[in-house]
Amino acid sequence: MLREHLLHQIGKNDEFRWRGHEHVSRLEGFSDTVFAVALTITIVSAAAPRTFDELALVVSGFLGFAIVFTFLVQLWYFHFIFFRRYNLQDNVTLYLNAILLFVILFFTFPLKFLFTALVQLFAGWIPNLPHVQATISDAQWPALMSMYGVGFFLVYGLYAALYSHAYRLRSALELDPREVWMTRYAIIEFLLIGSIGLISILVTFSTKSPWLGGLTYALTAVPQEIGRRVKRKHFPTLES
Numbered sequence: 001m002l003r004e005h006l007l008h009q010i011g012k013n014d015e016f017r018w019r020g021h022e023h024v025s026r027l028e029g030f031s032d033t034v035f036a037v038a039l040t041i042t043i044v045s046a047a048a049p050r051t052f053d054e055l056a057l058v059v060s061g062f063l064g065f066a067i068v069f070t071f072l073v074q075l076w077y078f079h080f081i082f083f084r085r086y087n088l089q090d091n092v093t094l095y096l097n098a099i100l101l102f103v104i105l106f107f108t109f110p111l112k113f114l115f116t117a118l119v120q121l122f123a124g125w126i127p128n129l130p131h132v133q134a135t136i137s138d139a140q141w142p143a144l145m146s147m148y149g150v151g152f153f154l155v156y157g158l159y160a161a162l163y164s165h166a167y168r169l170r171s172a173l174e175l176d177p178r179e180v181w182m183t184r185y186a187i188i189e190f191l192l193i194g195s196i197g198l199i200s201i202l203v204t205f206s207t208k209s210p211w212l213g214g215l216t217y218a219l220t221a222v223p224q225e226i227g228r229r230v231k232r233k234h235f236p237t238l239e240s
Contacts, residue, residue, distance in 0.1 A: 019087040034101040038108045064115035086166045100158040107151035141210035149197035156194030163187045192223040
């Protein structure tokens with residue numbers, strides 16, 4: 001299992017003590033299976049090309065597939081780090097994790113459709129590529145961006161909920177001051193990033209431009225950069 005192979009190799013540093021067991025729990029194993037299914041969905045729906053024109057279309061969709069793949073792997077990494085840090089297996093964690101996996105699995109469909117549509121749109125601008133029939137009209141773009149924005153908010157909101165639960169159990173988990181600060185900031189960071197999905201919806205409908213709504217997601221780098229700067233400033237005073 002991927003999680004077992006990476007257990008001692010990625011994500012671990014001296015800033016946060018890992019409380020996860022040496023072996024992957026059944027909850028983590030089940031979660032990995034769901035992530036694998038989500039990744040499979042991004043691949044299996046595409047039929048094998050039978051002509052060079054069809055092959056060219058598949059190749060032109062590589063960028064869209066790469067974006068979806070990267071996003072899902074990032075969500076898996078967040079999941080991996082959470083369970084390595086806290087190793088929570090209680091009922092609240094079970095329910096929140098189940099809802100998160102459900103949203104991710106369902107979210108895969110609009111996620112793939114969105115980036116497939118974008119690739120088809122850009123492919124129409126590339127000379128010598130076969131013509132691609134549009135799978136979405138201009139009037140439908142705001143609705144699609146809304147689906148993506150709501151899913152984006154729910155996923156990051158549920159990660160914030162998991163970290164909030166860990167924060168409530170900080171005494172039982174024996175978190176030191178540094179770990180308490182990192183847990184608290186993770187809640188804020190996930191909420192800020194998730195809210196960008198809702199901002200994108202507002203931008204899309206107010207400007208009637210899905211492109212501006214899409215560009216709004218560039219703001220996700222802002223809370224991450226703020227977190228890095230604040231951490232460098234305050235960690236020296238949080239030594240336990």
